[in-house]
Amino acid sequence: MENAVPRRATPTLAQLAAGFAALGLRGFGGVAPQAHRVVVVERGWLTDAEFAEMLGLGQALPGPNVVNLSAMVGYRYAGVTGAVVAVASICIPSTIVAIALATLVAHLKTSGRMASAEAAVAAAAGGLVAAAGLRIATRAGTTPFTALLAAAMALAIGVFGLPLPAVLLAAIVVGFAVLRRGAR
Amino acid sequence: MIGSLWTIALQFFLLSLIAVGGANAMLPQLHADAVVRLGWLDDRTFGQMVAITQITPGPNLIIVPLLGWRVDGWVGATVALAAFLTPSTTIAIFAERAMRAHGERPVIMLLRRVLRPVTVGLFLASGIVLARSSGGGNWLSFAIAGGVCVLASTLEINPLWWLGLAAVIGLVVR
Numbered sequence: 001m002e003n004a005v006p007r008r009a010t011p012t013l014a015q016l017a018a019g020f021a022a023l024g025l026r027g028f029g030g031v032a033p034q035a036h037r038v039v040v041v042e043r044g045w046l047t048d049a050e051f052a053e054m055l056g057l058g059q060a061l062p063g064p065n066v067v068n069l070s071a072m073v074g075y076r077y078a079g080v081t082g083a084v085v086a087v088a089s090i091c092i093p094s095t096i097v098a099i100a101l102a103t104l105v106a107h108l109k110t111s112g113r114m115a116s117a118e119a120a121v122a123a124a125a126g127g128l129v130a131a132a133g134l135r136i137a138t139r140a141g142t143t144p145f146t147a148l149l150a151a152a153m154a155l156a157i158g159v160f161g162l163p164l165p166a167v168l169l170a171a172i173v174v175g176f177a178v179l180r181r182g183a184r
Numbered sequence: 185m186i187g188s189l190w191t192i193a194l195q196f197f198l199l200s201l202i203a204v205g206g207a208n209a210m211l212p213q214l215h216a217d218a219v220v221r222l223g224w225l226d227d228r229t230f231g232q233m234v235a236i237t238q239i240t241p242g243p244n245l246i247i248v249p250l251l252g253w254r255v256d257g258w259v260g261a262t263v264a265l266a267a268f269l270t271p272s273t274t275i276a277i278f279a280e281r282a283m284r285a286h287g288e289r290p291v292i293m294l295l296r297r298v299l300r301p302v303t304v305g306l307f308l309a310s311g312i313v314l315a316r317s318s319g320g321g322n323w324l325s326f327a328i329a330g331g332v333c334v335l336a337s338t339l340e341i342n343p344l345w346w347l348g349l350a351a352v353i354g355l356v357v358r
Contacts, residue, residue, distance in 0.1 A: 024242040026344070031243050032307065037343060049300060056299030057279055059306060062201050063272020064245040071273045072280035080277065087273050091265060094242025095249045099261060101236050102250060113355050118239065119318040120354025121347050123325040126314030127332025128343050133307025135337065136300070146301035153305025158312025171305060175298035 010077050011045060013085055019043055020070050020089035025097070031066045031090075033125075033132035045073055048139035060168060067091065145182070149175055189263050191222065192252050196268040199248075203272070214247065224255050324357060 011019065023031060023038045032055065040051045051069075058068030067087055074086030137150060153171050156162045195217060202213065211234065218224045225233070233254065237247045245268065252264025286292045315329035332346045 026241055032310065033343065041340075049296075052300040052303040053283075053296045054280075056303040056306075057283065058276060059303065060299075061272065061275050061279055062203050063269070063276065064203070064243050066243055067245060067269065068272060068276040068279075071276040075277045075280050076284070083273060083277050087269055090243060091245070091249075091269065094240055095246050095261065095265060097242070098236055098240040098246045098250050099253050099258075101240055102233065102253065116357075117351045117354035119325060120328055120350040122318035123315050123328040124332045124347050124350030126311040126318065126325075127329040127334075128311075128336055128346060129307050129314065130311030130329070130333040131336035133304045133311065134333070136307070137304045140300045140304075142301070142304075146304075150301045150305035150308060153302065154308035154312060157306070157309035158316070164306075164309075168302065168306075171302050172298055175301065176294065179297055180294055 011043065013078050013082060015043075016074050016078060016082055016086050017089045019045075020074075020086045021093050023066075023070075024090040024092075024094045033128045035066045035069060036132045036136070039069070039073060045077070048136050049141065052136045052140045060172065145178055146175075149178075188256055189259065192255055192260055192263050193267040195222070196248055196252070196264045197271060200268045200271040203268075211247070214251070218251055224251065229254070324353075328353060 019038055023034055026034050026038070035055070036051055039045050040048055046054065054072050055065055055069050058072065059065040061068055067090060070086040070090045071083040074082035074084070076082075078085070133150070137147065149171060153167055156167045157164055199213065199217070215230060219227060219230050233247060233250050237244055237250060240246060248268045249261040249265040253261035256263070283292060283296070287296075311329060311333065315325050318325045318329075328350050332350065336343060336346055
């Protein structure tokens with residue numbers, strides 16, 4: 001099921017700007033699952049497989065993964081201008097919100113209930129990221145080996161707290177070695 | 185304040201090149217530079233800034249313009265953001281080009297197939313980390329994370345509903 005969601009027409013610059021600005025303002029507790037929703041499910045700019053490839057690449061490169069993804073999507077559809085527009089659109093609105101919040105923060109008092117609600121939202125955001133991961137796994141083609149690789153990464157980082165760059169490098173090396181042998 | 189602007193620009197330009205693994209992974213480095221080495225702000229304010237980025241929608245990298253803003257207002261924020269994004273965006277553009285130009289080569293095909301489960305693994309790991317770190321990792325956090333994961337996998341509705349539901353649960357069951 002490589003192309004479960006058919007790709008729609010090429011987005012214009014304005015559509016890229018609107019899509020990534022919306023994404024920047026929607027992503028509570030991490031933008032990655034929202035990025036999947038906006039870019040794949042709602043707008044159809046990438047398939048699940050393309051999304052996973054691009055985000056994986058964006059993760060392995062320096063810089064924040066979703067911002068790298070927005071640069072790549074913008075560049076693919078509208079060249080360097082598209083990349084700049086996509087990156088600016090995802091960053092600037094939430095920067096303005098953050099600075100506004102920082103100016104207000106002295107007046108904010110966190111009650112016990114507020115803290116509890118905040119923790120619950122963060123936990124739910126965790127559930128959403130995991131759900132997006134499962135969806136990609138089912139749509140982008142999973143073999144026993146790739147499932148094992150993904151689960152091992154989740155355990156290494158999530159449960160054992162190993163450093164992400166090291167796990168990422170190890171996963172890419174192991175994945176490369178095993179999948180290459182399988183390809184022959 | 186030109187001197188401090190150059191410091192901001194250089195600081196975030198260099199940080200961009202080593203920021204592999206996202207904004208949260210670079211927080212320790214950012215703390216070492218901004219608090220310990222440059223003395224831009226104290227520990228408490230740094231923690232406050234990180235907390236603000238977590239309750240703000242959007243990518244976690246907004247800690248970068250936020251620190252720039254602390255040092256030199258809106259100009260500082262703009263300089264920090266531009267300096268941080270320019271190197272990583274340039275690299276991402278070249279990577280996308282290379283992926284497309286050589287997309288049919290066996291080695292790139294292989295790389296693409298490797299990257300898919302890597303992303304799945306990172307998503308699952310983020311889910312676990314968020315569930316563990318929220319509310320000190322109590323049973324409610326894991327129950328909410330697990331429940332939302334199952335529900336969101338089954339029902340295709342806007343994920344903001346699940347966040348809203350969780351907020352209500354958090355308010356009621358504390």
